Amino acid sequence: MMTYILHLLVMISIYLILAFSLNLLVGYTGLLSVAQAGFYGIGAYISTLFVMKLGINFFIALPISIILAMCLSLLVSVPSIRLKGDYFILATLGFQAVIYGVLYNWVSLTRGPYGIPGIPRPNFFGIEFGNIPSYFILSGILAFLVFLIFRQMVLSPFGRTLKAIREDEMAALGLGKNITKFKIISFAISAGIAAIAGALYAGYITYIDPTSFSIYESIFILSMIIIGGTGNIKGPVVGVFLVIIVPEALRFLGLPDSIAANARQMIYGLLLVILMYFRPQGIAGEYKFE
């Protein structure tokens, strides 16, 4: 039972990191992206490949994967940032599909649909994060660090500029802010943070395959933060806890697994519709998608 709770806590900390990363983009910059699972996957695959093919330590592979994910994010953000509204959503969707396609089809590098098994657990100068309690310490520390960085960032002039862009692009432009640059930087930071979650996930599950990073996962992360609310710090936290813990209750109701998965998604769908109608800022959020 304790292991089960710790497992949930590890998953929560991974999703908290993802929620913070997407919140920066959706809630602060006002860019509705459905490519987040792509960067999550890029982080997972790059760190895993460095660890397994080159034998590099996880804690060195982690910053490398963050930097590479940030660089790759430019491929997405530079062309699509000028697009507005629905077209931006579709462009990010396109990139999500392309990233998934590459992970799935580049068999010589990623082993494609077979996935990469036997990923070693992270090892910090002799301290191995091999079992679940110690892994929770690692993921908890990383999630907390991301939280601190995120908080500093959104309270800084940088965060306020992003909010200004979200509220009124023209006004921000009028005040001499380079909105394209700010959007691209925000996109890159968001991708880098998502890569941390990816690396953590790969080290925890010790097996990755492309299906964990599909468009469905992107939509899952997006609905998580929309249900909790975006544009502030507490919204996504509420969303993650709610979306991860409530379905676990369904497990205790004794629903068979196959039905439980569908029931869970039905609840998310219904929640999204109800929230959009009555409370577009989510349960504890600030941004109303205006």
Place this chain on the structure above:
Amino acid sequence: MTLQVIANGLIAGCVYALVALGFGLIYKTTRILHFAHGAVYTAAAYALYFFLISISFPVFISIVLALIIGTLLGISTETFLYYPLHRKKAPYAISFIASMGIYLFLVNLIAMLFGNEVKIIQPGLEKTYQFAGIILTRTQIIETIVFVVVFLVFYIFMKKSGLGRLIRALSNNPELATVLGMNIRKTRLLVFGLGSLLASISGLLVALDIGIDPNIGFSAVFVCAVAVIIGGIDIFEGAVLGAFLLGLIQNITIWKLSARWQEAITFGILILFLLLRPQGILSYKKRMEEIS
């Protein structure tokens, strides 16, 4: 072989074109990225399965009932969701997210009722016909005929009838249409009904051809969104052109590479278009900032 691939591509294009016509019509008139269009498509296909296989109704009645269910589902998303949101002047992101919610709800409901596995409506090998070296199955021929008939009726309706003119007016300039006293609500309902009917027809054809699983609507609606954009959103014929192009490209991809590259190639084309010609093929030149 080349001819066969082209024929398969064009027939796949026929099926996409029906969904894309509906999706494009709805997007153009209401500016809603109607994600739940995929759920309508899936629901119609499952309704056919239910009536035809589960309770063995006659074919004709099953088809009519399935089409009615699909159309009513589309109309009810408009009545109970989009129109209230439209009256609250909700921005595009809200209707998109709500639409995603409806999609998740409906598709998982279908999966709960019918199970997640693939269902086949026409088991066994199909009768094939040969024309000038091209082999076509019976369903493929039906698909082509249905598309040609439906498209002609739709074309004449949109160009010649008063209601069609009303729809085109609303999609051209919603504000002007409101000022001139057109009944926006009824026109929107008509658009959703028509679009959902087209999606349902396509859903039934796919159900007959390759069988159904709860997730078929997902890729269908996105391929059609891509078709609408690359074909050009300003006129509805653009969606058909885009659908045929995608059908061809996907079949060439399957032939030359593998079926697993289909999605990546489709969306790669979307990205190229968004970069180089965001207004689509059949459209006049616009600045990127003017689009959407």
